[in-house]
Amino acid sequence: MVRFPLLLSVLLSTSMVLAQPTVKNQSKKASPRPSASPAGAVNLNSPIPLDPAVKVGKLPNGLTYYIRKNSEPKNRAELRLVIRAGSVLETDDQQGLAHFMEHMEFNGTKNYPKNELVNFLQSSGVRFGADLNAYTGFEETVYQLPVPTDSANVFRQAFQILEDWAHNATLDPAEIEKERGVVLEERRLGRGAGQRMRDQYFPVLLNNSRYASRLPIGTEQVLTTFKPETLRQFYNDWYRPDLMAVIAVGDFNPGEVETIIREKFGRLTMPKNPKPRTEYSIPAHKDTKVVIVTDPEQPNTVVQVIYKRPEIKEKTLNDLRESIKRGLFNTMLGNRIQELTQQANPPFLGGYSSYSDFIGNLDAFTSIAVAKEGNVERAIRAVLDENARVKQFGFTETELARAKQEFFTGVEQAYNERDKTRSANFVNEYVQNFTDKEPYTSIEFYYNFLKKEQAGIKLAEVNALVDQFIHNDNRAVIIMAPEKDKAKLPTVEQVISFVDNAGKDLTAYEDKTLDAPLVPTPPTPSPVANEREIKEIGVTEWTLRNGVRVILKPTNFKNDQILFGATSQGGTSLYDLKDFQSARFSSTLMSLGGTGAYNQIQLGKFLSGKQVNVYPYVGELSEGVNGSTTPRDLETAMQLLYSYFTQPRKDADVVAGFLSNQRSALQNQINTPTPQRVFQDTVAVTLGNNNPRRQPLKPADLDKIDLDRALAIYKERFANASDFTFFFVGNFKEEQLKSLVEKYLGGLPTTGKTEKFNDLGIRTPTGQISKTVYRGLDPKATVQLVFSGDMTWSPEATTQIDALAEVLEIKLIEKLREEESGVYGVSVNGSYSKYPVPRYTFRIGFGCAPENVEKLIAKTQELINDLKQKGAAPADIAKFKAETRRETELQLKDNQFWLGYLQSQYYNGDNPTEILREDELLKQVTVESTQSAANKYFGNNFIRLVLMPEKKAESGK
CATH class of the missing domain: 3.30.830.10 (Metalloenzyme, LuxS/M16 peptidase-like)
Known part of the structure; x- marks a missing residue:
C-alpha cells in the first residue's frame, strides 16, 4: 500500500484534490501519551521526558526496539517492523521499487514460501488487508502485524515473520513477474484527474526537489522493465539493522519479548560498506510559485495557498508549549472559517486554514477554498480575509477561553482512558520517534504539563503566531479547475494580487454567544x-x-x-x-x-x-x-x-x-x-x-x-x-x-401509538441485467457483480451468507490477484436486511485493465460455479471461523459494537442473546452448507455493471 493521501473530502461531499502531499501529524502532540509532573515551576528548557513505560533498546548490530506492555485489548499485540527507507532513496532505475519490495515480502520468505505467510496468519484469525498490512512512504516502509498472544506458537511465529521480512525475503523471479501485474493494477487505481494535475504541480510546489520525482508508486516504465537484481539491490542496501526498528505493544511479558527480539534480530548483520542514507530537503524560494492546472475530469475549482517554512522539531518543554499554542490557533481559526458556510450565501463550498506538518524538512500554513460556481477570487479572498482579520485584530479572549477548554477536555479524556488505551494508539508514536525523532511522552506527564502551562498562555502569544505563519517568501498557490472553465480562470498576476491584497476594509470579529438553558422549562418526569x-x-x-x-x-x-x-x-x-x-x-x-x-x-x-x-x-x-x-x-x-x-x-x-x-x-x-x-x-x-x-x-x-x-x-x-x-x-x-x-x-411527549414503515416496493430487479458505462480518459475499468433475492430471516441464514462472502473473497484474491495478477484488490460483500422484507445482496467488486474485464469476470464465475459444485475448501472455512471468533473477541469488549448490535436486534425483533450462539452457528458452516448456500444465493438474479474508458465506446459498440 502506498502511503500517499492526496484525495480528501470536504463539506457537502465535494471531492477536493489537495496539493499537500503527505499528512504526517496534523497537530504535533495533539494526542500524545503524556512520567510524573515535576514539582514547582517548569523548566521549559528541559527536554521532553520520554514515557518510562516504554523499554527502548539497541542491538549490537544497530537495530532499535520498542517494547511496551499494554492490556487493551487483552490477548492481543501490535507488532511493527519499521524500515527508515522509502521511495526518496530510490535510484532512477528503482522508481517504485521501495513499494514493490513491500509487496514482495508477502510473496515468499525463507520460512514462509510463496503465500504461506498469509495462509498461516489467516488460519490464526488475522485478516489480510484489514489487519495484516504494510505501507510505503517517501521516507519509510512500515509493516503492520496485529496478532493474538494467547497462542504461544502464533505469537512466536509472528516475530519469525518480522525477522523474515527484515532479511529473509526470497525475491523469486517468478513471483516478481506475477507481482508486477498487481502493483501496476494498484498504480492504475490511482490514475485520474488528481494524478494528472499532481504531476504538473508537484515539481513547482516541491521546488524540483527529490520528493517531486520519487512518488512511492513509481513509474510504469520501471515497474514494467526492472530486473530482479535491481530490486534485490534496494533490499540489500536499505533493509539493514541500523535503519530498522521492531515495535511491540500488547498483552505479553515484556522480558520474554525482549529475549525473542534479541535472539531473532541479533542474527541480522550490517553490510561491510553500508550505503550512506542521504537526508533530502526541499529548497526554499523567495518568490511566490503559482500553478494553475485544469483537467476534463476535475469537478470543481480548488484554490490552495501554502506558506512553507522549516519544520519545527519538538525537543524541549518550551517546544511542547509552543505546539499547544499552534493547536489553539488552528482551533479558533477553523471555527471562524466554518462559520462562513453558515451564511445565506456562503463564499465557498468548503475551506480551512491551519498550520501542520508538510513534507520532508518543511511545515506549512495552508489555506484552502473550494470555489463556488468557479469564483476563485471570492473563495480565496474569504479564507485569506479571515487570516488577515486575525493579523489585524487578533482573536478574542472568549474564543481563547473556549479553545483552551476544548483542548484540555480532549487531553483530559485521553488521561481518563489511560488504562484503556488501545495498543494500536501507541505504536504510531514509536514509529514517528524512530523515523522522524518525534518525542513520545506519557499522558500523565502531558496532562499535568497542560494543567500547569495552558492557563499561562496569553492571547497576545497566540495572536503573534500569524506573523510566523503568513509571509511572502517560500509561498505557493495551486489552483485546480475543470478544463471547461480554463478561460474563466485568473492569470498568475491576478492570483498573486488576490493573495497580496487580502484583508482590505475588514472589521473585528464579533464573538456572539448565548447564555441560556438548553431546556428552559423542566420536563415532567415519568418513572x-x-x-x-x-x-x-x-x-x-x-x-x-x-x-x-x-x-x-x-x-x-x-x-x-x-x-x-x-x-x-x-x-x-x-x-x-x-x-x-x-x-x-x-x-x-x-x-x-x-x-x-x-x-x-x-x-x-x-x-x-x-x-x-x-x-x-x-x-x-x-x-x-x-x-x-x-x-x-x-x-x-x-x-x-x-x-x-x-x-x-x-x-x-x-x-x-x-x-x-x-x-x-x-x-x-x-x-x-x-x-x-x-x-x-x-x-x-x-x-x-x-x-x-x-x-x-x-x-x-x-x-x-x-x-x-x-x-x-x-x-x-x-x-x-x-x-x-x-x-x-x-x-x-x-x-x-x-x-x-x-x-x-420520561418527560418526552407520547401518544401510545405504534407506527410501522410503508413498504415502498423497491427491490433489486430480477433476472439477468448487464450495463456498461463508457466514461473516463484512463485505461482502467471497474467491475461490480451483484446477486440478490429474497431470503428466510434467521441467524443460521445470515451466518451462512457471511461465510460464503468470506470464502469467496479468499478464493478470488488467490485467483484474480495472486495467480492472474489482474487486480490489486477484490471485495465480496454479503449483506442482508429484514425490512421491508427479508432480502440478501452479494456484491463482488474489483478494478482492472479494460482488456482483462471479460477474462476476470469469467474466472469469478468459475469460482462461484466451483462453490456450487463442491462447496468451500475446509481450509478456507477454518480461516473464516478463526477470523470471526477473533473479531468477536474484540467486539464483545467494544461499546460501539454493543450499541449497534442491540439497536439492530431490537429493531428487527430478534433475540438480543443471539450473540451467545456464535460457536453453535459457526459449527453449522461446513463444506456441505457452503455448497448449499452458494446454490441458494448465487442464483439467476444477476446484475453485471462495468465502467470502461470512453475510447472503448468508439471501437467496442
Missing part, C-alpha cells in the same frame, strides 16, 4: 414502571410510565465513554413523493437550525469543552438519534437529546446557504461528471430498479424542499417518544442514570 434483566448479556430493559422503552448495558470497556441511540419505525416511507425531498432533508435542516434558543453557531460555542454529540436522523424506514458523551457531561447530552425532540429550530438563512452550496456542488458534478460518479449513479439507479427515490440528487430536487414542510415532518417523526426504543451503552451506573432517564425521556 420506570417495569424492569426486566437479560443477565446473560448484562442488559436491563426499562419501560417508563409514558411508554418509552430504554435498553441499558453498563460496561467498563472505556472509563469516559457513554454511547446512546434511539430508533423508531417510519421514516420517509410514510410520505408521498411530493414530500420526499422535504422529508429526506428534514433532520439535516433542523440540525442546521440548532435547537431551542440556540442557533447552530451558538450551540457549538455552548458545547465547546463538553464531550457531547447528538445527531437526529430521518431515514427511509426509521428515524432516531445517535450520540455520545462522558459520565460528566451526561446530563447535558440528555438535555440536548430532549431538546432535539421537543424544540426543533429552523434557521432560514443557514438553510438557504446550505442549499445554495448543495446546488453548486451538484451542478459541478453535472457539468464535469467524474467517471466513478457516473458509474456509482448507474449502479444505484439499476439496483433501485429506477425508482424515483433511487435517482441521483439533482439541483432541481433541492427546489422541492420546503423548510416549513420539513419542520412539520420532523416534528411528526419525533412527536411520539413511546414509539422509540432508547439504548445506552458505556460507563454508567444504572441507578445514577435512572433519574436522568425518568426526567428527560
Whole structure:
C-alpha cells in the first residue's frame, strides 16, 4: 500500500484534490501519551521526558526496539517492523521499487514460501488487508502485524515473520513477474484527474526537489522493465539493522519479548560498506510559485495557498508549549472559517486554514477554498480575509477561553482512558520517534504539563503566531479547475494580487454567544414502571410510565465513554413523493437550525469543552438519534437529546446557504461528471430498479424542499417518544442514570401509538441485467457483480451468507490477484436486511485493465460455479471461523459494537442473546452448507455493471 493521501473530502461531499502531499501529524502532540509532573515551576528548557513505560533498546548490530506492555485489548499485540527507507532513496532505475519490495515480502520468505505467510496468519484469525498490512512512504516502509498472544506458537511465529521480512525475503523471479501485474493494477487505481494535475504541480510546489520525482508508486516504465537484481539491490542496501526498528505493544511479558527480539534480530548483520542514507530537503524560494492546472475530469475549482517554512522539531518543554499554542490557533481559526458556510450565501463550498506538518524538512500554513460556481477570487479572498482579520485584530479572549477548554477536555479524556488505551494508539508514536525523532511522552506527564502551562498562555502569544505563519517568501498557490472553465480562470498576476491584497476594509470579529438553558422549562418526569434483566448479556430493559422503552448495558470497556441511540419505525416511507425531498432533508435542516434558543453557531460555542454529540436522523424506514458523551457531561447530552425532540429550530438563512452550496456542488458534478460518479449513479439507479427515490440528487430536487414542510415532518417523526426504543451503552451506573432517564425521556411527549414503515416496493430487479458505462480518459475499468433475492430471516441464514462472502473473497484474491495478477484488490460483500422484507445482496467488486474485464469476470464465475459444485475448501472455512471468533473477541469488549448490535436486534425483533450462539452457528458452516448456500444465493438474479474508458465506446459498440 502506498502511503500517499492526496484525495480528501470536504463539506457537502465535494471531492477536493489537495496539493499537500503527505499528512504526517496534523497537530504535533495533539494526542500524545503524556512520567510524573515535576514539582514547582517548569523548566521549559528541559527536554521532553520520554514515557518510562516504554523499554527502548539497541542491538549490537544497530537495530532499535520498542517494547511496551499494554492490556487493551487483552490477548492481543501490535507488532511493527519499521524500515527508515522509502521511495526518496530510490535510484532512477528503482522508481517504485521501495513499494514493490513491500509487496514482495508477502510473496515468499525463507520460512514462509510463496503465500504461506498469509495462509498461516489467516488460519490464526488475522485478516489480510484489514489487519495484516504494510505501507510505503517517501521516507519509510512500515509493516503492520496485529496478532493474538494467547497462542504461544502464533505469537512466536509472528516475530519469525518480522525477522523474515527484515532479511529473509526470497525475491523469486517468478513471483516478481506475477507481482508486477498487481502493483501496476494498484498504480492504475490511482490514475485520474488528481494524478494528472499532481504531476504538473508537484515539481513547482516541491521546488524540483527529490520528493517531486520519487512518488512511492513509481513509474510504469520501471515497474514494467526492472530486473530482479535491481530490486534485490534496494533490499540489500536499505533493509539493514541500523535503519530498522521492531515495535511491540500488547498483552505479553515484556522480558520474554525482549529475549525473542534479541535472539531473532541479533542474527541480522550490517553490510561491510553500508550505503550512506542521504537526508533530502526541499529548497526554499523567495518568490511566490503559482500553478494553475485544469483537467476534463476535475469537478470543481480548488484554490490552495501554502506558506512553507522549516519544520519545527519538538525537543524541549518550551517546544511542547509552543505546539499547544499552534493547536489553539488552528482551533479558533477553523471555527471562524466554518462559520462562513453558515451564511445565506456562503463564499465557498468548503475551506480551512491551519498550520501542520508538510513534507520532508518543511511545515506549512495552508489555506484552502473550494470555489463556488468557479469564483476563485471570492473563495480565496474569504479564507485569506479571515487570516488577515486575525493579523489585524487578533482573536478574542472568549474564543481563547473556549479553545483552551476544548483542548484540555480532549487531553483530559485521553488521561481518563489511560488504562484503556488501545495498543494500536501507541505504536504510531514509536514509529514517528524512530523515523522522524518525534518525542513520545506519557499522558500523565502531558496532562499535568497542560494543567500547569495552558492557563499561562496569553492571547497576545497566540495572536503573534500569524506573523510566523503568513509571509511572502517560500509561498505557493495551486489552483485546480475543470478544463471547461480554463478561460474563466485568473492569470498568475491576478492570483498573486488576490493573495497580496487580502484583508482590505475588514472589521473585528464579533464573538456572539448565548447564555441560556438548553431546556428552559423542566420536563415532567415519568418513572420506570417495569424492569426486566437479560443477565446473560448484562442488559436491563426499562419501560417508563409514558411508554418509552430504554435498553441499558453498563460496561467498563472505556472509563469516559457513554454511547446512546434511539430508533423508531417510519421514516420517509410514510410520505408521498411530493414530500420526499422535504422529508429526506428534514433532520439535516433542523440540525442546521440548532435547537431551542440556540442557533447552530451558538450551540457549538455552548458545547465547546463538553464531550457531547447528538445527531437526529430521518431515514427511509426509521428515524432516531445517535450520540455520545462522558459520565460528566451526561446530563447535558440528555438535555440536548430532549431538546432535539421537543424544540426543533429552523434557521432560514443557514438553510438557504446550505442549499445554495448543495446546488453548486451538484451542478459541478453535472457539468464535469467524474467517471466513478457516473458509474456509482448507474449502479444505484439499476439496483433501485429506477425508482424515483433511487435517482441521483439533482439541483432541481433541492427546489422541492420546503423548510416549513420539513419542520412539520420532523416534528411528526419525533412527536411520539413511546414509539422509540432508547439504548445506552458505556460507563454508567444504572441507578445514577435512572433519574436522568425518568426526567428527560420520561418527560418526552407520547401518544401510545405504534407506527410501522410503508413498504415502498423497491427491490433489486430480477433476472439477468448487464450495463456498461463508457466514461473516463484512463485505461482502467471497474467491475461490480451483484446477486440478490429474497431470503428466510434467521441467524443460521445470515451466518451462512457471511461465510460464503468470506470464502469467496479468499478464493478470488488467490485467483484474480495472486495467480492472474489482474487486480490489486477484490471485495465480496454479503449483506442482508429484514425490512421491508427479508432480502440478501452479494456484491463482488474489483478494478482492472479494460482488456482483462471479460477474462476476470469469467474466472469469478468459475469460482462461484466451483462453490456450487463442491462447496468451500475446509481450509478456507477454518480461516473464516478463526477470523470471526477473533473479531468477536474484540467486539464483545467494544461499546460501539454493543450499541449497534442491540439497536439492530431490537429493531428487527430478534433475540438480543443471539450473540451467545456464535460457536453453535459457526459449527453449522461446513463444506456441505457452503455448497448449499452458494446454490441458494448465487442464483439467476444477476446484475453485471462495468465502467470502461470512453475510447472503448468508439471501437467496442
